[in-house]
Amino acid sequence: MTAHKATRAGRRRRGGPAHALAGGRKGRLWGGVAAIAVLGAAGFAAVGWTSPGGGTDHAESAPGAPPARVGSPSPTPSPSSTPSSRHRPSASPSPEKIPATGPGTFTTASGTSAQVGTGKVLRYRVEVEEGLDLSAAAAAKEVERILADRRGWTADGHSAFQRVAGGTTDFVVKIATPGTVDKICGEYGLDTEGEVNCSVAHNVVVNLKRWLLATPVYAKDVTAYHALIINHEVGHFLGHGHAGCPGPGKPAPAMMQQIKGMHGCVPNVWPYDEQGRYITGPAVP
Template sequence: MPRPARVAAVVALALALLAPPATASGAEAREHRRTPGAGEQTAEAYAVPVRRRVTYSVTTRGRITASLRVFRRQAQETFEHPRGWRAGGVQFRRVRRGGDFTLVLAAAGTLPSFAAGCSVQWSCRVGRHVVINQLRWTKASPAWNAAGRSVRDYRHMVVNHETGHWLGLGHASCRGAGRAPVMMQQSKGTGGCRFNPWPLPGEAAAVRRR
């Protein structure tokens, strides 16, 4: 091989060895995709313009045995998810204290201390307090578990449901077909609809109109 050709071959080999690895295939990329953490956003979330920016703080009440770090992180992941209230044009930012509302991880026995209508069995929203029952956060509910749904999806659902009340939405019902509205009391059952942790398009649209 002539000398110039040998030099060219060596350069080409060196460049090939230094090149970055090829981009993963679509299936492989999806397999490695993760849920965004606090402060991050997914590209899909930006498909809906931000119409309302709200801040919230996180606190506890009673004896908490669940990880508060995990609670903070997974709640923020729910708020940032493009299928959550972000689809209603709402952007959530956690602050150290105060904020527009307070997200509370509460021991089950403390729920009635927020209001007489709050039960030790369920989560609740009272004024500026979005209260997540630690019993439900850690174990979901009998109806949810009987349907074979995951605790992680229950956490999405309960945060979306109680925050939906803070956003101004009341309880919804289902006629026994399709996905249940997130504002339905799915902890108690769905009446034949499919358990669903995310707002339906109509629910997201209702928040956008507010």
């Protein structure tokens, strides 16, 4: 579901690929974008938000680099869903209103988050390309929630995360226009075609188009798709490779390229289930 290429050097990478997800004109986004950061109008039973404490909540390779993979969008059946009891965002922007490219400079979210998880703490920054009507603070808050969720990577028992605004970092989450994503990922030999995300070196590069529009399966719960983007790309950073659908009617692994089709699986954006069991399937390239 993403384009993959270079990997982060260091002990936490286990040789997993780096990678890209799937989707304009210059300028600022219209004012409704900020609402995208809240929970979609319909929340899937399989992907609903849970806070770390419990209840429902907001929500080909370059030289010297491991193999990369590129994905492209494909229509998939709509999942069953249940209404959200909390936030209802305004309609998603049309693709024509999403800037095709930007300045390539970024605003870093200020402040420091609490540490979540146990084990070696991975420090990360959240950055949003300048010129977008998308708050770095709001984006950072959402990434924090995703990485803190008990169904996320902290469930492996040895991954801990803390968002910072400066100093040494292990990785950076960048939300950028399609053109800027293509430029960053292209430096590592990846062709993201203005559609997908990528994970290269210590950067998780999120395509604004996917952040705002998701994919057909998640079109009514864009916030859930944010979790899939972050969990999938950070999963590669941690060394996890792609997985296929384990069987009809079973939850799709977060490491599955769901943008290429669900193959009988049901939507799911989390690497672990509520009982702390890792959701995976057969290994795929």
